Amino acid sequence: MSDAAVSESGHRLKPLSPAMLRELSSRSNFQGAARSLCHYGLITLVGALIWKVTATYGVLWALPLVAVQGYFVAFLFMAVHETAHKTAFRSRGLNLAVGYLSGFIIGLPYEYYCLFHWDHHRYTQDPDKDPELVVGVKPKSDTQLALAYSGLLQVVGRVWLMFGHAVTGKVVVPWIPENRRAIIVTEARAYVALYALLLVLSLWFSSALLLWVWIVPLMIGQLFLRPYLYAEHTGCDRTRSAFQNTRTTYTGAIVKWFTWNMPYHVEHHAYPSIPFHALPKLNVIVDGEILYRGRGYIRTTRETWAWFRRQRQAG
Template sequence: MSDVTTDEFAPRPKLLTPAMLQALCRRSTSQGALRALAHYGAIIVVGTLIGLIVSADGVAWALPLVLVQGVLVAFLFMAVHETAHKTAFDGRTLNVVVGTISGFLIGLPYEYYCLFHWEHHRHTQDPERDPELIVGPKPRSETQLAIAYSGLVQVAGRLRLLLKHAVTGEVTVPWVPAGRRATIVREARCYVAGYTVLLLGLLVLHSALLLWVWVLPLLLGQFVLRPYLYAEHVGCDHTKSAFHNTRTTFTTRVVHWLAWNMPYHVEHHAYPAVPFHALPKLHEIVDGEIKHRGQGYVAVTRQTRAWFRQQWEGTKADL
């Protein structure tokens, strides 16, 4: 995805010259390393504290930290996303290594996600071709909507697909070309082997440490990650323009840090080769072109929930 610098259907802000875009697209290993080390460092610190508290039989006291750890671990999705674009670091190797490790920790095979996400960028908001719309749950009731916002359906779905690829050796999804299917199968088998080794190790050691610092936090973190991800496109236009089919959400510095600046999502979709650290500068230039502008994730979540309700109510009316 690194060779795609613009959205061919997006209007071109007059202030953004080719020279400026070239400068914005400059990658920085130091910026990527700083963000990745900070993110992983926070996970290690919080995980260590959880381990110490749990080992001292203070499970109840550990629960608030488990929630914090959940957000940190779940948002490793953003590291997978940035490295999938090969823009986190100036060089392919670091992007692949960090992306693969992060993908393993959240149960999302890296090479598979690269292909999935490239198709998403090519066909954003196209109901028949955008894989996010094809595989995502389509809630038809309040209960289904609540389950969708938990993110657990998505996690279960990608783990089920991972096992299918590993066990059957078959890859049938349309966004994986025939020439890459063997790679996806091999990757799935490596992931499953890694999870199996960890599980056996825990059984041999009679330890629940990874349950407290990784598995449970990952599941709990989906309750925050999924509403965040829905804010990116839900309720936006079904058009080919990134300035109309995507939403930028204005939020706090903490969220920008956690999400690797992806709240600037219109900017990212319009110019996907611009690294995360340059998105604030890009936003200053293209701000006037953005149609969907969220004022915080609480407000946007209300909007996306209302949009989902309108969809199923409209379906009932058609029947």
């Protein structure tokens, strides 16, 4: 074997040996449970505070807590992402349980996302095959760009698609293979039925609990999540190498915790079998190979916004 190791994305590396790859790829039920319980625990705590403040003083006094809850709820997307790779836990059952629950909370059917995300890794930055680019918003004005960064279009789009699958029983998107389409329809119908049940119960009890601790925070949280997601690949090269088509963003410990270390996104795309808790160690090893390096999300968002504007002007 050559002295140079080859990443899972095809990029040749000298620093990472097969033995190191095996060590870093070790999965942990403890790490997954710690991250999940912390994330869900804070959602539960802040949700209880929102309901208490709302009941005592009125909803206006709870709005700062609703915004905080929005960050926590929206970033359950990261739990869906990590469990889609089956790397959050060693146990497949725990991956599925946390994946399905998190997907339900953010309105993103889990089985559908697993297949969507598989093609994203296979065809990263391919404008014709990467699902993120195929369904991505292509803003034609600053107003449309601002709306795209709000994340609302993306949420409405995926919920509309889910309802379409549930109602029509048809799946036509190319990243869902023919032999998996029945599962996607069944999943969509189960999600829609559960949402309908929760709506009926809320109306029956005349309760706005779910509105203020879940639905409104989920919408507000997109203002944090969407700029984060745009930072992953926007403005990067359209090549097969993860070290050229993906960005790692260097940020604080709190952000890395709630994003399940996915700011180390080059590392994740280069070696998707390595679980979230080992990505900081991988970063130390491959840091010198990374081409696109974000310096915090405020600065990186300015850069991605400017890139979208340049693309629109050039087109």
